[in-house]
Amino acid sequence: MHTVWKGAISFGLVHVPVKMFSATEDKDISLKMIHRECGSNISYIRKCPTCDVDVxxxxIxxxxxxxxxxxxILEKDELEALSSDATKTITILDFVALEEIDPIYFQKTYYLSPDQAGGNAYNLLMEAMRQSGRIGIAKVSIRSKSSLAAIxxxxxCLAMETIFYPDEIRSIDQVPGLPETVNVNEKELMMARMLIEQLSTPFEPAKYTDDYRSRLMDLIQHKIAGEDVRVAPEQQRTNVLDLMAALQASLEAVKLPPTAPGGIDTGAAGMTPTTASEPIASTEAGTTGESEVVAKVTKPRARKTAKKETVS
Structure with missing residues (x-):
C-alpha cells in the first residue's frame, strides 16, 4: 500500500512513530464524458472568463x-504558515468508549503501522487500549485539513478514523417532514419486531456486493464482445500539419519563371527543392504541445554562363 502520511501518535509524553495507509478504496467504475458525434474524450480547460485565456x-x-x-486571496506560503509541526502528530486528547460515538461522525479509515524503531511503543499503546476497552480521540492534520480522529x-493493527467536528453535523431539526409524535399500532409493532428477529444474523460483510457495479461491468463486457465500441478519431499531430504547410511554402519560395534572365531554363529539371542550401527544420514548442516549423530556403544557384556571370 502507498504511504499517505508519516508522523507520530502522541499521548502524554509518549510518541509512537507511525506510517499511515488508506484502509479503503473507491471501487466505482470510472466513466468518461464522450462527444457523441465523434467519440472523442471531452477535455476540461482552466479558462479565465474575463481575460479569455487558458490559465x-x-x-492559480x-x-x-x-x-x-x-x-x-490566500497565497500558498500564507496557508502553509498556518500549519505548524503539529501536522505531523496525531495528538490523543482523551480516551472514550467506542459505543459513545454515533456512526454519523465517522469519515474515512486509515491503517497505522510502526515506523522506524517505534515497534515497542506501538505494541504498548495497542495492548493498553485493548485491555482498557477504550479508543483514543485525537486531532490530526492531513493535507492541510484539520480533523478529529478516533484511534x-x-x-x-492500530487504525485511525477521521471524524467530523460537532459543528459539521447538521441538526435533526433541519430535516423537514418529521412527525411530531410517534403513534404505532401494537399488533403491527409486534409483527415488525418478529420480522426483525427473523432477519437478524451475525454481520458477514463478505456476503454484501455492489449489484449495480456488477450489472454495469456485465453491460460493458457485453458491448465489447458485440463490438458496440466507439473509437475516438486519432488526433493529427500539429507538427505534421505545419510541416506540410512549410513544404508548400518552400516549393513556392523556389519557384522561378520558366526562363530566367540570361536564357537559363529554370524548369523542373535540376531545379528542385533539394538544391536548397538548408533543409527544413522542425522544433517542438515548450510545454504547450504545439509545434513550430521554421523553413529556411534559399534560391538555387543557376549555372554559370560562358562569361562567368552568376544568374540568381
Whole structure:
C-alpha cells in the first residue's frame, strides 16, 4: 500500500512513530464524458472568463468569497504558515468508549503501522487500549485539513478514523417532514419486531456486493464482445500539419519563371527543392504541445554562363 502520511501518535509524553495507509478504496467504475458525434474524450480547460485565456496552474491561487464576486486571496506560503509541526502528530486528547460515538461522525479509515524503531511503543499503546476497552480521540492534520480522529484497534493493527467536528453535523431539526409524535399500532409493532428477529444474523460483510457495479461491468463486457465500441478519431499531430504547410511554402519560395534572365531554363529539371542550401527544420514548442516549423530556403544557384556571370 502507498504511504499517505508519516508522523507520530502522541499521548502524554509518549510518541509512537507511525506510517499511515488508506484502509479503503473507491471501487466505482470510472466513466468518461464522450462527444457523441465523434467519440472523442471531452477535455476540461482552466479558462479565465474575463481575460479569455487558458490559465496555467502557476497562475492559480486560492481565494475566499466573502461577498458575491469579492475574494480574499490566500497565497500558498500564507496557508502553509498556518500549519505548524503539529501536522505531523496525531495528538490523543482523551480516551472514550467506542459505543459513545454515533456512526454519523465517522469519515474515512486509515491503517497505522510502526515506523522506524517505534515497534515497542506501538505494541504498548495497542495492548493498553485493548485491555482498557477504550479508543483514543485525537486531532490530526492531513493535507492541510484539520480533523478529529478516533484511534482504535482492528485485529492487531492500530487504525485511525477521521471524524467530523460537532459543528459539521447538521441538526435533526433541519430535516423537514418529521412527525411530531410517534403513534404505532401494537399488533403491527409486534409483527415488525418478529420480522426483525427473523432477519437478524451475525454481520458477514463478505456476503454484501455492489449489484449495480456488477450489472454495469456485465453491460460493458457485453458491448465489447458485440463490438458496440466507439473509437475516438486519432488526433493529427500539429507538427505534421505545419510541416506540410512549410513544404508548400518552400516549393513556392523556389519557384522561378520558366526562363530566367540570361536564357537559363529554370524548369523542373535540376531545379528542385533539394538544391536548397538548408533543409527544413522542425522544433517542438515548450510545454504547450504545439509545434513550430521554421523553413529556411534559399534560391538555387543557376549555372554559370560562358562569361562567368552568376544568374540568381
Amino acid at each position: 496555467e496552474w502557476d497562475d 491561487v486560492k481565494g475566499y468569497e466573502y461577498e458575491k464576486g469579492r475574494y480574499v 482504535r484497534i482492528i485485529d492487531d
